[in-house]
Amino acid sequence: MTQGMSLIVKTITRLVTSFITLFGIYIVLYGHVSPGGGFAGGVILSAGMILLLLAFGREQTMKIISHSALVIWDSAGALAFLTVAVVGYLAGDFFINFLSTGEPYRLASAGTIPLSNMAIGAKVGAGLFGVFLALAIFRPGRHQEEE
Amino acid sequence: MTLGALPYILALVLMLIGLYVVVAKKNIIKIILGVCILEYAVNLFLLLLGYRHGGAAPIRTAEQADTSAFAAGAVDPIPQALILTSIVIGLGCLALMVSLAVRLHEKFGTFDMTRIRELKG
Amino acid sequence: MDPFMLLLLALLAFMIIGSLIAAETEDLLSSVVCVGAIGAGLAIIDLFLGAPDLAITQVVVEILCVAILIRVVLNRKDETHRTHKDTFAVGSVLLFLGVLLVLGGWAMTTLHPFGEPLLAGDQPGVAQQYLTNGLQDTGAANYVMAVLLDYRAYDTLGEATVIFVSIIGAYVILRQRGKLRHDTGNESDS
Amino acid sequence: MGNMLPLFIALPLAGGFLAALGARKSSLAGGDVARVMALIISGCLLVGSLALLGRESCVYWIGGWPSPDASTVGLSLVCDGFTQMLLVTVNAIGFFALLYSFSYIQRFTGRALYYCLFLILLSGMNAVVLSGDLFNVFVFMEVSVIASYALVAFGVERQELEASFKYVILGSVSSLFVLLGIGLLYNLTGQLNMALVADRLAGIETGPAVWLAAGCFIAGFGLKAAVVPFHAWLPDAHP
Numbered sequence: 096m097t098q099g100m101s102l103i104v105k106t107i108t109r110l111v112t113s114f115i116t117l118f119g120i121y122i123v124l125y126g127h128v129s130p131g132g133g134f135a136g137g138v139i140l141s142a143g144m145i146l147l148l149l150a151f152g153r154e155q156t157m158k159i160i161s162h163s164a165l166v167i168w169d170s171a172g173a174l175a176f177l178t179v180a181v182v183g184y185l186a187g188d189f190f191i192n193f194l195s196t197g198e199p200y201r202l203a204s205a206g207t208i209p210l211s212n213m214a215i216g217a218k219v220g221a222g223l224f225g226v227f228l229a230l231a232i233f234r235p236g237r238h239q240e241e242e
Numbered sequence: 243m244t245l246g247a248l249p250y251i252l253a254l255v256l257m258l259i260g261l262y263v264v265v266a267k268k269n270i271i272k273i274i275l276g277v278c279i280l281e282y283a284v285n286l287f288l289l290l291l292g293y294r295h296g297g298a299a300p301i302r303t304a305e306q307a308d309t310s311a312f313a314a315g316a317v318d319p320i321p322q323a324l325i326l327t328s329i330v331i332g333l334g335c336l337a338l339m340v341s342l343a344v345r346l347h348e349k350f351g352t353f354d355m356t357r358i359r360e361l362k363g
Numbered sequence: 364m365d366p367f368m369l370l371l372l373a374l375l376a377f378m379i380i381g382s383l384i385a386a387e388t389e390d391l392l393s394s395v396v397c398v399g400a401i402g403a404g405l406a407i408i409d410l411f412l413g414a415p416d417l418a419i420t421q422v423v424v425e426i427l428c429v430a431i432l433i434r435v436v437l438n439r440k441d442e443t444h445r446t447h448k449d450t451f452a453v454g455s456v457l458l459f460l461g462v463l464l465v466l467g468g469w470a471m472t473t474l475h476p477f478g479e480p481l482l483a484g485d486q487p488g489v490a491q492q493y494l495t496n497g498l499q500d501t502g503a504a505n506y507v508m509a510v511l512l513d514y515r516a517y518d519t520l521g522e523a524t525v526i527f528v529s530i531i532g533a534y535v536i537l538r539q540r541g542k543l544r545h546d547t548g549n550e551s552d553s
Numbered sequence: 554m555g556n557m558l559p560l561f562i563a564l565p566l567a568g569g570f571l572a573a574l575g576a577r578k579s580s581l582a583g584g585d586v587a588r589v590m591a592l593i594i595s596g597c598l599l600v601g602s603l604a605l606l607g608r609e610s611c612v613y614w615i616g617g618w619p620s621p622d623a624s625t626v627g628l629s630l631v632c633d634g635f636t637q638m639l640l641v642t643v644n645a646i647g648f649f650a651l652l653y654s655f656s657y658i659q660r661f662t663g664r665a666l667y668y669c670l671f672l673i674l675l676s677g678m679n680a681v682v683l684s685g686d687l688f689n690v691f692v693f694m695e696v697s698v699i700a701s702y703a704l705v706a707f708g709v710e711r712q713e714l715e716a717s718f719k720y721v722i723l724g725s726v727s728s729l730f731v732l733l734g735i736g737l738l739y740n741l742t743g744q745l746n747m748a749l750v751a752d753r754l755a756g757i758e759t760g761p762a763v764w765l766a767a768g769c770f771i772a773g774f775g776l777k778a779a780v781v782p783f784h785a786w787l788p789d790a791h792p
Contacts, residue, residue: 122419127503130301130415132511134330134522138423145430166534170574173527177567180520180559188617189559190516205503208512215523222530223427226337229537230434233344245368246476251468252375257733258460259382264726266456270718271391271436275398277725278428279382282405284729286378288736289412292490295478299413300506302498313494316506317413318480320490320745321736323510324688325417327522328732331695333424334529335725338702340435341533342718347439349711353391358715470765474740481743488743492626517615517628521680521692524566525699528673531573532703535666536717542660542708 100150108150115143123216127205133212137219144224153231162232165225172218179207179214249290256283270343270353274336281332285325292321371411378404391436399429416507557605558613558630558683561598561640562693565676568594572669584664588655591668595648595675602640610634612685625746629685639682647675661707670707674700687735687745691728698724698777716789723786727776734769737762 123136148156183191194206260283263276297317343353350358378401385397402425409418475481481488493510503509511519568590575583610633618627632640651671658667677697684690702724706717739745741762742753754763772783779787 127505127508127512129505130299130419132326132416132420132505132508134326135416135420135423138420138427142423142426142430145427167574169527169530170570173523174567174570174574176520176523177563177570180516181563181567183616184559184563188615189563189613190520190616205501205509206513208501208503208508211512211516211519212508215519218523219526222526223333223337226341226530226533227427227431227434229534230341230344230431233537246478247468247472247474249371249375249477250471250474252372252379254464254467254471256375256379256382258464259379259386261463261726262456262460263382263386264722266453267386269391271432272386272394273722274432275385275394277722277729278398279385279401280726280729282378282401284732284736286375286405286408287733289409289414289417290477291474291736291740292480293412293478294480297413299415300494301415302504302506309495309498313491316494318488318490319493319497319506319510320488320739322414322417322507323515323518324732324735325414326420326507326511327518327688327692329417329420329424330522331525331692331728333428334525334695334699335721336428336431337533338529338536338699339718339721339725340431341536342706342714342721344435345536345706345709345714346718349714353439466761467765470737470761473760473762474737480740488739489626489745489749490743496626514616514618514626515628515688518686518689518692520566521677521689521696524673524677524696525692527570527573528670528696528700528703531666531669532699532706535663535670535703536706536709536714538663538709540662540709542662 104150108146112143112147115146116140119143119216119220123212124209126212127208133215134219136212137216138223140216140220141222141224141227144220145227148224148228148231153228157228157232160224162225162228165221165228168221169218169225172214172216172221175214176211176218179211183207250287253283253287253290256286259283268355270346270355273355274339274343277339278332278336281328285328285332288321288325288328292318294318367411371408374404374408374411378408392433395429395432395436398432399425402428414507416505556613557601558611558632559615561601561679561683562676564597565594565672565679569669569672569676572665572672575665584668587665587668591651591672594672595644595651598675598679599641599644599648602637602644605632606637606641608632608637610636625749628689629746630683631685632683636682640679643675643678643682647671647678667704667707670700670704673697674704685747687738687747687750691731691735694731694777695728698728712789716786719786719789723776723783727773727783730769730773730776734766734773737766737769741766 119136119139121136122131122139123133126132126136144156144160147159180190183189183193186193257280260276260280263279264273267273267276294317296315298315300316300319300322302312346358347353352358381397381401381404385394385401388394388397402421406418406421406425409415409421493506493514497506497509498504501509501513503513572587572590575586610631613630613632615628615630618625654671658664661667674697677693677700680693681690681697684693702717702721705720706713735745738750738754741757742750744750744753776783
């Protein structure tokens with residue numbers, strides 16, 4: 096776990112992770128015209144990072160993404176989603192769709208829905224990977240003697 | 243018993259199996275898995291409620307220009323939205339339960355509920 | 364009976380058998396894997412019943428759940444199956460569940476039958492309005508997203524808060540130390 | 554006056570998210586900032602709920618969706634006399650519990666996370682009280698209940714962990730019962746708005762499915778509230 100897995104796994108992971116991340120971003124961005132959405136895309140993003148963690152071990156991974164950065168992304172995503180709601184509140188009604196709905200079936204349509212999807216995607220991706228990281232770096236029995 | 247209720251009853255059987263695991267098993271991980279099974283069964287039940295015979299997915303493409311024809315043929319989107327929310331809630335509960343199980347294993351050295359009760363105090 | 368219904372019933376039977384194996388097997392790892400198989404079956408049912416959004420979400424959540432659970436089960440020893448079995452307690456639980464099954468099954472025969480939800484008729488449900496007006500109102504071609512993030516976006520705020528608060532809860536529970544020691548100088552979490 | 558209602562949910566939620574932002578940087582300063590913020594927000598909510606007291610009842614439609622008579626597409630916040638009373642109760646108890654916990658929480662680590670969980674618990678309870686939609690009640694009940702699972706285990710000692718685990722299991726099972734009941738009612742009436750569900754249920758005869766839904770709600774909410782046959786978890790969780 097600490098040192099990571101074999102060279103084969105590492106090489107494949109290097110190749111595959113970028114594609115998983117790309118697919119996750121696609122699922123998040125196209126949630127309002129095709130199946131998917133912020134939550135599914137966020138889970139895919141976090142699954143890609145979990146693959147990195149399993150293949151390269153926790154020291155290597157935490158050099159790329161630190162735990163505090165994950166907490167910040169998590170809170171920032173939640174705040175962004177709340178901001179969409181509050182801007183709507185200032186514009187008239189809580190959660191009103193204040194952007195124009197645009198032409199259907201396009202990427203830039205449906206008003207605030209893509210914005211909400213992006214916020215949820217960032218939040219869920221960072222948060223679930225953070226939980227997995229916290230479970231992975233949790234070492235049992237280290238402070239048993241303190242009791 | 244009509245055939246129209248058969249899928250509902252099978253979902254109910256799945257629910258009761260989950261409930262049985264939660265109530266009768268003594269292992270923490272087994273209990274967590276029982277909650278998972280129960281959650282899947284309730285999600286399945288909601289999904290079955292929303293289906294209509296021959297229904298298409300409630301996702302429109304540019305070819306389906308006729309709104310009334312689409313509205314008469316698509317499945318109910320509300321249960322799907324409810325299930326998405328419920329899946330997320332289940333995942334949150336699972337993360338919390340798993341971290342509690344890890345902590346309990348660290349403190350007591352076992353996943354057995356009966357031994358955890360004996361060790362207390 | 365049409366092949367669609369047969370396939371659905373076969374998948375449901377697969378899920379029930381998988382859950383029975385998950386309930387009764389003594390090895391925790393195989394139990395976890397069985398629950399993963401049930402989730403995969405649920406994802407296939409999602410696809411058949413016209414819910415591709417749910418199928419994607421279910422599959423990825425399933426992978427994540429199984430990864431987390433295997434991470435927890437591996438390398439932790441467990442000797443629960445050696446403890447005594449209480450036949451009387453299990454029997455009474457089974458009796459109770461049997462009563463629930465009969466009552467619940469009887470109640471479910473009086474629901475609107477499978478495949479004919481309350482969408483049309485003289486008092487149509489709210490779903491018909493979503494299906495009719497969704498595209499003009501919100502501009503989203505995916506009606507599930509239209510319901511989730513526009514009509515009922517407030518629910519989704521609650522959902523995002525649930526996942527946020529459970530992650531914060533997991534951090535809280537996995538802290539190395541709960542109480543401060545005598546000196547408050549070095550305070551750190553996890 | 555109805556325009557104020559969303560703030561009862563949005564204000565503590567924003568406070569909770571912001572408190573979590575400060576949790577990592579430097580724990581002591583983050584905890585103090587979060588404490589002041591929690592105090593201000595909780596005080597504002599108490600004052601706001603007192604200001605609502607005695608006004609005529611109102612309904613706030615979220616998202617600005619029109620509400621035709623036959624069926625409503627949007628979600629609503631309802632504030633009538635009983636809601637006003639419950640709102641004052643929830644916010645007053647929250648404010649005074651927060652004041653009491655200032656000295657108690659000093660001995661724990663991760664205080665910013667405590668205030669984050671507390672504010673989200675408060676917003677979940679406010680939302681449950683105000684909500685006019687069945688599924689919305691379920692979601693925000695989960696928000697407040699998950700925050701309270703974590704708060705029960707906050708000290709991560711043996712008994713706290715065990716009590717929290719029991720509470721999580723019973724809570725999850727009971728919320729799934731509530732969800733099952735919501736599904737049954739949705740199948741029978743085709744609505745999720747509480748007023749409309751009641752309206753439609755009066756129109757159909759009370760069959761076994763309605764009794765099953767009622768049983769699910771009684772079992773689910775009873776387990777959550779620890780009414781008498783379902784009270785076994787309570788003494789462990791609140792020592």
